[in-house]
Amino acid sequence: MNVLDPYHAHDGVIHRLDPRVKLVLAGAFILTTSLLPSGAWPIYMLMLAIAISATLLSEVGLAMVLKRASLAIPFALAALPLVFTLQGAPLFTVGVGDARLVVTWPGLERFASICLKSYMSVIVAIILATTTRFSDLLLAMRALRAPRLLVAVLGLMWRYLFVLTEESQRLLRARASRSGAPSTSGQASKAGGTLAWRARIAGGMAGSLFVRAFERAERVHAAMIARGYDGEVRAPALPPLTSSQRLALIAGLTLFAMLLLLSLAFV
Amino acid sequence: MMNSPAHMHVPDGFLSFPIAALMWIASLAVIGIALRRVSDSLGEKQVPLMGVLAACIFAGQMLNFTVAGGTSGHLMGAALATILLGPWAAILVLTSVVAVQAVIFQDGGLLALGANIFNMGIVGAFVAYFAYRSVQQLAGGRRWGIFVGGFAAAWLSIVVASLAVALQLALSGTSPANIAVPAMGGVHMLIGIGEGLITVGALSLLHATRPDILGVGEAKPAGAGVWVAGMLIALVLAIASPLASTYPDGLEYVAEQHGFLETAQEPTFNIIPDYIVPGIANEALATILAGVIGLLVVFGVAYGLAYARRKRTQA
Numbered sequence: 094m095n096v097l098d099p100y101h102a103h104d105g106v107i108h109r110l111d112p113r114v115k116l117v118l119a120g121a122f123i124l125t126t127s128l129l130p131s132g133a134w135p136i137y138m139l140m141l142a143i144a145i146s147a148t149l150l151s152e153v154g155l156a157m158v159l160k161r162a163s164l165a166i167p168f169a170l171a172a173l174p175l176v177f178t179l180q181g182a183p184l185f186t187v188g189v190g191d192a193r194l195v196v197t198w199p200g201l202e203r204f205a206s207i208c209l210k211s212y213m214s215v216i217v218a219i220i221l222a223t224t225t226r227f228s229d230l231l232l233a234m235r236a237l238r239a240p241r242l243l244v245a246v247l248g249l250m251w252r253y254l255f256v257l258t259e260e261s262q263r264l265l266r267a268r269a270s271r272s273g274a275p276s277t278s279g280q281a282s283k284a285g286g287t288l289a290w291r292a293r294i295a296g297g298m299a300g301s302l303f304v305r306a307f308e309r310a311e312r313v314h315a316a317m318i319a320r321g322y323d324g325e326v327r328a329p330a331l332p333p334l335t336s337s338q339r340l341a342l343i344a345g346l347t348l349f350a351m352l353l354l355l356s357l358a359f360v
Numbered sequence: 361m362m363n364s365p366a367h368m369h370v371p372d373g374f375l376s377f378p379i380a381a382l383m384w385i386a387s388l389a390v391i392g393i394a395l396r397r398v399s400d401s402l403g404e405k406q407v408p409l410m411g412v413l414a415a416c417i418f419a420g421q422m423l424n425f426t427v428a429g430g431t432s433g434h435l436m437g438a439a440l441a442t443i444l445l446g447p448w449a450a451i452l453v454l455t456s457v458v459a460v461q462a463v464i465f466q467d468g469g470l471l472a473l474g475a476n477i478f479n480m481g482i483v484g485a486f487v488a489y490f491a492y493r494s495v496q497q498l499a500g501g502r503r504w505g506i507f508v509g510g511f512a513a514a515w516l517s518i519v520v521a522s523l524a525v526a527l528q529l530a531l532s533g534t535s536p537a538n539i540a541v542p543a544m545g546g547v548h549m550l551i552g553i554g555e556g557l558i559t560v561g562a563l564s565l566l567h568a569t570r571p572d573i574l575g576v577g578e579a580k581p582a583g584a585g586v587w588v589a590g591m592l593i594a595l596v597l598a599i600a601s602p603l604a605s606t607y608p609d610g611l612e613y614v615a616e617q618h619g620f621l622e623t624a625q626e627p628t629f630n631i632i633p634d635y636i637v638p639g640i641a642n643e644a645l646a647t648i649l650a651g652v653i654g655l656l657v658v659f660g661v662a663y664g665l666a667y668a669r670r671k672r673t674q675a
Contacts, residue, residue, distance in 0.1 A: 097464075098464075099464055099465070119470070120470060120471075123372050123469065123470050123471045124377075124471060126372070126373065127372065127373065127375070127376070127377050127380065127471055128377050134643070134646075134647040134650070135643070135646040135647045135649065135650035135651075136650070138647060138650035138651045138653075138654045139650050139653065139654055139657075141654060142653070142654030142655070142657045142658050143657075145658050146657055146658055146661040149658065149661050149662050149665060150661060150665065152665070161466070162466075164466060165371035165466065165469075168369075168370070168371050168374065171374065171529055171534065171535045171540060171543075171544075172374065172529075172534045172535055174535060174536050174539040174540075175534070175535070175536070178536045178539070203533075207373055207374060207534060208373070209373075210372070210373035211371050211372055211373030211374060211469075212373075213373075214371070214372035214373050214469055214470070214471070215371060215372065215466050215469070218372070218462075218463075218466045218469070218470055219466055221463075222463060222464055222465075222466070227463075227464065230463065240391065240392070240395055242395050242399065242406065242407065243391065243395065243452070243455070243456070245407045245411075246406075246407055246410045246411045246414065246452060246456050247411075247414075247456050247459060247460065248411070249407055249408060249410075249411025249412065250410075250411045250412075250414040250415045250418070250456050250457075250460060251415075251460070252411070252415075253411060253412045253415040253416075254415045254418060254419070254460070256415070257412070257415040257416050257418070257419035258415075258418070258419045258422060260419060261419040261420060261422045261423055262422070264423065265422070265423065265424075288427065288557075289557055291425040291426060292425050292433070292554055292557030292558050292561060293557060293558075293560065293561035293564070294425065294561065295423050295424065295425040295434070295435065295558050295561060296435075296557065296558040296559060296560060296561015296562040296563075296564070296565070297561050297562065297564075297565040298423050299420045299423050299435050299437075299440065299558060299561070299562040300561065300562035300563070300564075300565030300566045300569075301565060301569075302416060302419060302420050302423070303413075303416055303420070303440070303444065303562065303566070303573075304566065304569065304570055304573065306412050306413055306415070306416030306419075307412075307413070307416075307573055309412055310408050310409045310411075310412035310413060313408045313412055314405050314408040314409065317408055318404075322404065323404060324403060324404025324406075324407075326407060359643065359646075
């Protein structure tokens with residue numbers, strides 16, 4: 094199993110859900126979350142309970158999911174200025190020297206809302222990726238009318254992703270053995286040459302990766318032609334949804350719609 | 361193992377719904393055109409070529425180099441893909457890369473995927489094409505055109521894409537324009553230099569070893585339309601962002617007029633007054649109540665799971 098593939102093989106409740114149902118419900122969760130007004134804390138609690146319940150049901154490890162979901166946290170820096178700039182009741186003042194920044198209540202509430210919304214959305218996206226094979230996700234995208242050619246390109250990309258990441262790891266290893274590895278320890282190791290020189294070497298590696306990929310694409314194309322490929326990408330269609338799968342879909346969508354309706358009370 | 365890329369992948373939660381939806385519509389429209397164009401020019405070769413090269417750009421983003429004190433820069437590849445493949449094929453390749461990053465690695469959100477494709481794929485490719493072609497014309501086929509054009513395309517595509525991100529955040533009411541624009545723009549003006557140097561490095565290797573590949577995208581210029589589109593995107597963002605950053609209130613005014621900001625949604629939401637849902641008029645109480653219900657749900661699920669698992673092992 095490659096480290097790149099997030100899929101966890103398991104036979105759980107969430108794993109058994111049809112990929113179409115999972116894709117739609119994950120999308121609906123994220124859509125609902127984005128439509129919730131800022132500061133609708135009771136609804137956030139319920140949505141968070143849904144996300145955590147889904148994580149437990151997926152049996153991929155709550156701690157792993159919660160930890161991976163914090164990956165998007167650094168982006169919160171972009172929303173941090175809101176704490177100071179939104180007009181409203183001042184909460185407290187932070188000051189460095191003469192500079193004074195006033196933290197306002199609405200600013201803090203909007204910032205915390207954005208962070209929590211983002212965190213919940215990432216949890217659900219992780220569950221989708223860890224419980225669904227990418228090939229099944231592609232079939233689901235196709236069933237939801239994503240462009241046929243784009244889905245075919247994504248499918249082929251997925252097959253060669255592992256080949257080419259290994260290719261680029263070999264390039265990195267080769268550079269490291271020529272003792273030009275980027276410093277990881279945080280010490281200001283020069284790692285050879287000027288900055289421009291190092292960037293140019295990385296560029297040369299990118300160039301040779303491109304040449305190898307280009308030549309590989311030619312070979313893949315020739316091999317596909319030899320096996321009768323005519324430009325038409327044929328994929329097996331998913332069977333129609335069973336009644337229990339349909340029930341799960343409708344129940345989920347109804348729940349999200351009700352929560353969205355309820356959130357109107359908290360504006 | 362994966363370097364976290366320069367923060368241009370917007371996660372979910374940071375864009376308001378109208379902005380996210382608008383960006384999805386714009387991206388889908390351009391992807392539709394790109395699919396038609398590339399199908400016409402590549403035919404049945406499209407799927408293998410685009411698929412393998414998308415995997416290549418993805419893998420190429422792992423190639424990093426030390427900048428200073430433990431930080432490292434890496435390739436993003438929008439300009440390189442555009443120069444080597446032409447803008448339309450580059451849009452498809454970059455769309456695939458951004459989509460896989462979002463779906464598999466949660467690098468960028470799913471609802472925000474439309475915006476991420478727009479910023480990194482479409483804006484990046486159009487602007488890179490505009491910059492590269494312009495310098496090529498100036499150079500009149502001389503060799504320096506490739507390298508200066510490559511550097512300009514890489515730098516400009518990164519900077520303009522970051523301005524697009526900043527404006528989307530500002531329009532969503534997530535980040536004030538007078539902070540987001542200079543911060544995003546400033547950081548990416550530096551990151552763009554690294555991108556430019558890597559792109560030039562890649563182009564000089566290709567120029568020395570495989571000049572035939574370097575000619576692939578050039579042989580079929582995409583036409584004046586793409587050049588004009590790239591110029592317009594670059595111009596509009598270059599003019600709009602300093603304006604938005606100098607007059608953040610103006611942007612907020614525009615956003616409110618078009619209902620982008622949440623504050624602007626309040627009048628429509630207020631149709632349902634508080635007293636329709638009595639009992640939860642007190643928000644703090646409602647939050648505690650919801651928290652308790654949520655905990656009960658989670659514990660119920662955990663208990664049910666444990667029970668089912670015990671039965672499974674006993675059976």
